[in-house]
Amino acid sequence: MKKLVNGPRAVVGEMLEGLVSLSPGQALLEGESVVVRADTPAEVHQREVAIISGGGSGHEPAHAGYVGVGMLHAAVAGDVFTSPSPDAVLAAIRAVSGPAGALLVVKNYTGDRLNFGLAAELARAEGIPTEIVVVADDVSLRDTVEPSRRRGIAGTILVHKVAGAASASGAPLAEVARQAAATAAELGSMGVGLGPCTVPAAGRPGFSLGAEEIELGLGIHGEQGVRRVPLQPADALVDTLLETILEDRRIGSGDRVALLVNGLGGTPPMELAIVTRRALAVLRERGVLVERAWSGSFLTALEMPGCSLTLLKVDDERLRWLDAATAAPAWPGNGRLAPARQRRPVPPAPAPVTATAEQPGMARFKEAVLAVADALDAAESVLTELDSAAGDGDLGISLARGAAALRALPESSWANPLRALMAMGEALRRSVGGSSGPFYATALLRAARHLTDATPDPKAWAGAFLAGVEAVAELGGARPGDRTMLDALQPAADAFARALEAGQSLANAWEACVLAAERGVEATARMKPRLGRASYLGERVLGVPDAGAAAVVVWLKPLFRYVAQ
Known part of the structure; x- marks a missing residue:
């Protein structure tokens, strides 16, 4: 295993120290793998509804990268691909919430649901109003499990954004939770992996692929996908991912959406741009109105090569939440698109010299x-x-x-x-x-x-x-x-x-x-x-x-x- 680490057990703590040292708006919670907003008021009655998320590490920039004004108030990091403990989640709730309460945004994995759920119960027992919104946006499992059991993957980032903006607007906990839940219900995501990743503690890839094989419909924890298929051109893979998402989410002509093209950690911007190009073209051909789009690595699986696509149905209200200002260091910007096929003519070259008769030889x-x-x-x-x-x-x-x-x-x-x-x-x-x-x-x-x-x-x-x-x-x-x-x-x-x-x-x-x-x-x-x-x-x-x-x-x-x- 070749990784720039000092030891598997030190990875998470040292990573968080490095991330927070570059983010003036963040701080580390003493003794915990928890990143909090540095501007959290000391007086609990001055605190707005706290938006808290997290999960296993290895998904960077999620989740610490989304801690900032207008998004998360705290992010809780477990070991690589391992849910954080309920005590760590509870410490985060205590650190950033008050009478206004807290909303926990949880990806639909058993460990996360159990640990965040137990922490929520403990917080309620302490008098802190706490709600949970579970994100289950992985449409690749549509033929495998019922919708409530689907995995939460990259679409979670958009739930962070909507919930954070709603909280920053001063909305009460019930309204913030309603907006977050409605957003999660309109999400559809699906991924493709071109190769495995290596968890530092394991020291070896989670699975192996042939030179001409890829995994369709994989999650974010280095696991295999729903099915293994031959390697295909980028356009064909985008078509497959989008077809599944559009059908599952019943998105068609005239619908308004936001698009998230997410790299899984080992995919260069060049390839993500090629994927984005095709995704936008397909959606426009189908009459789907892409109101906002982002391309980059937002919720990864260590160094896995591959990507996921996410579509979120939007209306004017949801667009306002997506457009609201945020200081979270990993949020990619406003997502506004250039006009379709924006091109300018090439300046003309000087007129060619008038032809002359061909010389001998x-x-x-x-x-x-x-x-x-x-x-x-x-x-x-x-x-x-x-x-x-x-x-x-x-x-x-x-x-x-x-x-x-x-x-x-x-x-x-x-x-x-x-x-x-x-x-x-x-x-x-x-x-x-x-x-x-x-x-x-x-x-x-x-x-x-x-x-x-x-x-x-x-x-x-x-x-x-x-x-x-x-x-x-x-x-x-x-x-x-x-x-x-x-x-x-x-x-x-x-x-x-x-x-x-x-x-x-x-x-x-x-x-x-x-x-x-x-x-x-x-x-x-x-x-x-x-x-x-x-x-x-x-x-x-x-x-x-x-x-x-x-x-x-x-x-x-x-x-x-x-x-x-």
Whole structure:
């Protein structure tokens, strides 16, 4: 087990210390795993209806992240995935409630219901009015258990928000409880897990999944789901989750809802955004009016990869509670949506230069460029492997995209060398990702500026080559010896220019150019990188040639038979 913990027994206490230290509006209850609002009045008669929630730890930012003005007054944390004791819950009730009473928001798990329920009885015996609202929003269990026995999952956060806002408005306990219960009754949630999580005390995953398997309808405690199915694209999974929620909650065209896209702890914002995109699209297609939507990790299951979707029916009153201000550190904001498909037009590019007649030799020039494109395609796997050793492994596919863009250039691009180089630079700028696109585009554009519409002679081409290499050095700030593409480019351009100056034939000059580049690539295997991602790895990349330098040789070589004739 690899986790940033000091020991399983210390996890909860040390976590709460860290969370509260970053939240000026919160405080820890001495001797208890309870987070309370720091502004709780000392005089109990001044206290509003206290909203208290909690459960096992491992669901962060729930529940401590929702303690703040306008949401929870206290959160009670048990051990990881373990309900807190009734004594801890009672301590929280005593710490933040008074004659106005307390509302306990409880997720529908046996341990939580028992411990929070017993604490409520003890509080009532002490004269503190106490009510309980149970959240059972997991619709994946619709065919397994009766509605009252469903699990409480991520929709609980929305109940916190409504109850907290109602309390902050000054409403009495009965009204706060009514609003919270009505909200819980209109919730529907369902989750999907792409893998398990590991409870620190257990030290091993709660279940295992094949590489192409996922769990549909799982809870928030690292347990398996309702059924195991093959891995599917994000859109298909969203469709499945939403279909179940919409059917169970009887949500259809014209209904108003709030949407919560919740990560389970191991899902990056990128994937949650993809899920959100599809969920909004499906709901709009069905005529469902999405009034508010949030995407993020709100109630998690440690590091589990996956997500859940929640829909809550809303009306104007419920929207006012959701929109009410809160200082809870984990509340994601107002949830207002941008207009559907909000897009703006791209500013137009300058008008293209009027086409001129094709210069002699440009058909062969185009053939040479297409030969380069073929060579880049053939080298994709080799370049990917080299780049993976010291970078992010995307060079092969990036240059393959560049090759496709070169092939797609219109015939007007091949009128003369100047026009061709500029068009190639534009194509690579748009198609090649990472650093390679800007480097090659800049080199080609700079080289084009050194040519005229007249047919260039070999020395003019050599000057253009050197100018392009200089542009790469300027743009990236590298120099030969830094283990970059310049370690192949610079010696190649220098060798080509020197050979021509010495009166060698064009074929011999290009042969010297390619040989110098190959030697440069070999030398990079012995260089400690100074720039780029490889520099983070230091000596670990020694023995492997630089991928960017190797790519230079890939496209130089096929040019030989066109240059030599």
